Amino acid sequence: MSLRVGCAAQPGQARSNKTGSWRVFCPAFDHDKCTSCGMCQLVCPEGCIEKDNEKFVPDYDFCKGCGICAHECPAEAITMETEEK
Amino acid sequence: MKVILEGSHAIAEAVRLSKPDVISAYPITPQTHIVERLAEMVADGDLDAEYICVESEFSALSACLGASAAGSRVYSATSSQGLLFMAEVCFNVAGMRQPIVMSIANRAISAPLSIWNDQQDSIALRDSGWIQVYAEDVQETFDLHLLAYRVAEDHRVLLPVFVCFDGYYISHTYEPVDILDIDEVNAFIPPYEPVNKLDASNPLSMGMYATPEYYMEFRYEIDKAMENAALVIKEAGSEFGKRFGRDYSKHVESYFLEDAEIALVAMGSVCGTIKDAIDLMRKDGKKVGLLKIRTFRPFPATEIKEALKDVTKVGVLEKNVSLGTRMKGAVGLEVKDAIGNSGIEVMSYVTGLGGRDIKIEDIIRMTESLENGIGDCFFGLREELL
Numbered sequence: 001m002s003l004r005v006g007c008a009a010q011p012g013q014a015r016s017n018k019t020g021s022w023r024v025f026c027p028a029f030d031h032d033k034c035t036s037c038g039m040c041q042l043v044c045p046e047g048c049i050e051k052d053n054e055k056f057v058p059d060y061d062f063c064k065g066c067g068i069c070a071h072e073c074p075a076e077a078i079t080m081e082t083e084e085k
Numbered sequence: 086m087k088v089i090l091e092g093s094h095a096i097a098e099a100v101r102l103s104k105p106d107v108i109s110a111y112p113i114t115p116q117t118h119i120v121e122r123l124a125e126m127v128a129d130g131d132l133d134a135e136y137i138c139v140e141s142e143f144s145a146l147s148a149c150l151g152a153s154a155a156g157s158r159v160y161s162a163t164s165s166q167g168l169l170f171m172a173e174v175c176f177n178v179a180g181m182r183q184p185i186v187m188s189i190a191n192r193a194i195s196a197p198l199s200i201w202n203d204q205q206d207s208i209a210l211r212d213s214g215w216i217q218v219y220a221e222d223v224q225e226t227f228d229l230h231l232l233a234y235r236v237a238e239d240h241r242v243l244l245p246v247f248v249c250f251d252g253y254y255i256s257h258t259y260e261p262v263d264i265l266d267i268d269e270v271n272a273f274i275p276p277y278e279p280v281n282k283l284d285a286s287n288p289l290s291m292g293m294y295a296t297p298e299y300y301m302e303f304r305y306e307i308d309k310a311m312e313n314a315a316l317v318i319k320e321a322g323s324e325f326g327k328r329f330g331r332d333y334s335k336h337v338e339s340y341f342l343e344d345a346e347i348a349l350v351a352m353g354s355v356c357g358t359i360k361d362a363i364d365l366m367r368k369d370g371k372k373v374g375l376l377k378i379r380t381f382r383p384f385p386a387t388e389i390k391e392a393l394k395d396v397t398k399v400g401v402l403e404k405n406v407s408l409g410t411r412m413k414g415a416v417g418l419e420v421k422d423a424i425g426n427s428g429i430e431v432m433s434y435v436t437g438l439g440g441r442d443i444k445i446e447d448i449i450r451m452t453e454s455l456e457n458g459i460g461d462c463f464f465g466l467r468e469e470l471l
Contacts, residue, residue: 005243006182007303008281009293017296 019046023065025080031055033077040069040078086264092223092255093118095262096162096188096248099230101132102270103186106157109137109148113167114200115252116190120162134160142167146174146187153183154291156282158234161185164252165192168206172213178245179214179307181292184237184277185245186230187215190252191353191404193439201440202252204353204404208415214307216246216314217382219352223260225379226250228325231265232333234274235321241313243280249381251404253440254354265329273328315383336385337392338377341367345374347452348393350420351402352378355443359402362448373452378416386423393424399431400455402443406435412461432460441465 029040040056041049048062049069058069070078090098096119100108108127110120126132135152139145142163153159163171168189178185189207193199207217216236220226226248233246250256281289295303319334326332340360342348349359356377366373376392378385393399403414412418417433424431434451437443443465451464 003299003302003306005280005306006291007180007293007295009290011288011290013290013293017294 018061020059020061020063023060023063023083025065025067026060026083027058027063027065027067027070027078028081029055029057030077030079033075035075035077037074039072039074043068043072086266087261088264089259090223090262090264091118091257091259092226092250093190093257094122095223095227095260095264096230096256097122097126098262098264099227100160101126102265102267103160103231103234103274104158104271105134105160107135107137107149107152108160109139109145109152110161110163111139111142111145111167113142113164115192115202115256116162116164116167116188118256119188119190123160142170143174146171146178146185149185150174150178150181150183153178153185154181154283156277156279158238158277159183159185160187162188162190164190165194165200165206168210169194172210175210175213175215175245177292180303182243182280182307182310183245184234184243186233186237187245187247188230189247189249190256191249192252197439199439202254202404203438203440204249204251205406205438207247207249208405210247211382211415214244214311215382216242216244216311216318216380218246218248218380219378220248220250220255221354221356221377223255223258223262224331226255227262227264228329228331228333231270231274232318232321232325235325236314236317238274238277239317239321240278240280242310242317244307244310244314249353251354263329269328273325311383315380315385318380333379335388336378336380337388338379339392340375340377342374342376342392342396344372345395346372346397347455348374348376348396348399349402349448349452350376350378350389350399350416352381352416353404355402355404355437358443358445359448362445362452365445366449366452371452381416384419384423386419389420389423390425390427393429394427396429398455399424399429400451400460401431401433402437402448402451403433403435404437406438406463413463417461430458434460434462434464436464
């Protein structure tokens with residue numbers, strides 16, 4: 001991304017801010033337990049969980065590790081693990 | 086055309102000639118007469134601008150920021166507490182590179198409450214990214230407003246400008262002023278062409294959030310623009326001189342410095358009094374001169390070093406105090422840095438705070454203190470109160 005005078009940014013440019021680097025805890029998805037109910041996608045405040053082949057996966061470039069998905073998952077298929085960097 | 090005008094009304098004339106699209110300000114002593122007159126001009130149809138009434142200075146500069154982001158030429162004015170209330174927005178305006186011009190009728194800061202003059206208000210915002218120029222008299226104040234738009238809107242700069250002048254000493258004083266012709270002013274200040282502007286058909290955000298990977302580079306760019314401003318002020322000031330006969334191509338002005346052993350350094354209206362004091366001291370055979378700093382941001386370190394290279398002692402009159410520093414005055418600190426390790430003694434004299442009159446006798450006594458190596462202090466304290 002090149003700098004523009006006055007910190008001016010066009011729509012969608014915020015995507016270049018990979019906020020996933022803020023994460024302290026990382027959600028690990030156990031796809032064997034996952035029932036594909038979609039609750040994690042519904043509650044994710046970042047909107048970064050996508051459905052991929054009937055299973056749900058987070059985009060770790062943007063997941064900030066808030067843990068709401070893990071807290072709400074009815075199948076307890078998501079666990080928060082300490083981020084390794 | 087020469088007319089006799091109150092400083093504030095002369096400034097209003099300069100603003101009218103600069104043709105701003107939007108004005109937003111909140112009245113505060115001693116700035117009030119400027120915006121009163123501008124509101125009158127807009128109401129009477131003499132100035133085709135949008136005058137936005139607001140409930141505070143914070144809102145005033147925020148309205149200006151929005152209007153400027155939409156591509157308008159914008160004007161505001163304030164003083165003292167009003168400027169401090171705007172402080173947060175000031176940093177945003179500079180960061181978003183909006184070329185707003187704002188008059189600062191310099192006034193002391195609370196507490197204790199004072200409506201009188203010193204320069205603490207604009208000095209407090211010296212690191213905000215605004216260009217700062219200081220005027221000595223009404224004519225210079227008038228001229229610097231025109232110069233300010235020309236410099237601010239230059240694409241090599243795109244930074245806002247404080248045009249600073251001493252409250253009352255300039256804002257409320259009647260002096261003869263050469264009011265320029267509007268067509269000549271239009272030729273000097275071409276219409277503003279923004280680099281980015283808010284436009285629904287080509288949406289963008291300004292002042293965007295920057296992660297640690299980007300923030301420093303944006304701040305660096307502002308500093309580079311400041312460096313460019315030093316050059317652009319000279320260019321524009323020189324052209325101003327060619328067009329209108331008053332040259333502003335230098336950031337500093339000298340008075341009897343050629344053979345001086347002692348230099349006094351100051352900004353603003355007190356330079357007039359200092360010149361009178363120098364005339365008297367010269368009659369007594371004392372080799373004293375004045376260096377007036379007009380551009381304070383960007384700080385003209387090279388010019389100052391060059392101008393003071395042949396003197397032995399430098400005394401800086403400060404209408405501000407940088408509390409808790411050894412030298413006491415903010416300007417002296419930078420003058421000393423500009424001169425570097427040349428063996429020239431530089432001392433600050435904090436004086437005239439909260440409107441205390443600086444008389445010719447005071448300047449003579451201050452020069453004597455400088456000769457005796459006494460400085461970096463408050464000057465003219467009433468010892469009986471302490």
